[in-house]
Amino acid sequence: DTEVTQTPKHLVMGMTNKKSLKCEQHMGHRAMYWYKQKAKKPPELMFVYSYEKLSINESVPSRFSPECPNSSLLNLHLHALQPEDSALYLCASSQDAGTGAVNTEAFFGQGTRLTVV
Amino acid sequence: SQQGEEDPQALSIQEGENATMNCSYKTSINNLQWYRQNSGRGLVHLILIRSNEREKHSGRLRVTLDTSKKSSSLLITASRAADTASYFCATDGMDTGRRALTFGSGTRLQVQP
Secondary structure, eight states, rough: OEEEEESSSSEEEEETTTEEEEEEOOOOEEEEEEEOTTTTTTTEEEEEEEEEEEEEEEEEOEEEEEEETTTEEEEEEEEEGGGGGGEEEEEEEEEESSSSSSSOOOEOOOEHHHHHH | OOOOOEEOOOOHHHTSSSEEEEEOOOOOEEEEEOOOOOOTSSSSEEEEEEEEEEEETTTTTTEEEETTTTEEEEEOOSOOOOOOEEEEEEEEEETTTTEEEEEOOOEEEEEEE
C-alpha cells in the first residue's frame, strides 16, 4: 500500500467553525508533513512530524493546530480561519526521518480543498 | 519559503515534441527531486538525483544536475497529451538541516494533441 489518504476531499467552513483534516498512511513512514498550496503556486511547508514529534513549524498561525496521534495518522485542526486560508492542504509522508536529509521520495495525498467563507 | 525558480513558468508544445524545464536553487543539497501535479491534485514523485550524480534517466524522463551552477533540468521526450500537468523541482535543506522538501515555483506544461 503506497497511498496517503486524506479526508475530506473538500471542506467548506465558516470563520467561526472548528474542523479537522485527516491524513493516514500505512507505509511505515516516520516523517509526515502538512503543506499548503494556493492556486498556481508551489506547495509551502507548514509542519513536519518526525517519529510522532513536531520537528518543524514554519511560523504557522495558531489557528492551525497539528496533531500526530500515532505513526500512521496526522491531523490538522482548524479554528477561526480566515478567507485567505482557503487553499489545497496536502499531507505527505516519507521514510527518512532520522537524519538531516530527505533522501527518499515523499508520497502525497490527493489533498483537501478548503474554502473558508 | 521558496527554494528556487523554475523556467519557463508555462510551456505549450505539440504531442511528440520534447519538453525541457529548468530549475535553479539557492542552497547546498543532498539531492534534488522532480514531482508532477495534475490540476488540483496531489503530487507524484518522478525522479530523484543525488548531489554526486550528473544525469539520470527514467523511461521518457531525463534529469541533469549541475551543482556548480545550482541548477537542474527535466527533459520529457516524445510528449503525450497525458503529460499535461505542473512540474516542480524540490530540494532538501542540507545547509539548514531542514528535514523537508522545499519546492520550486513550477512549470505548467500543456501538451496539445
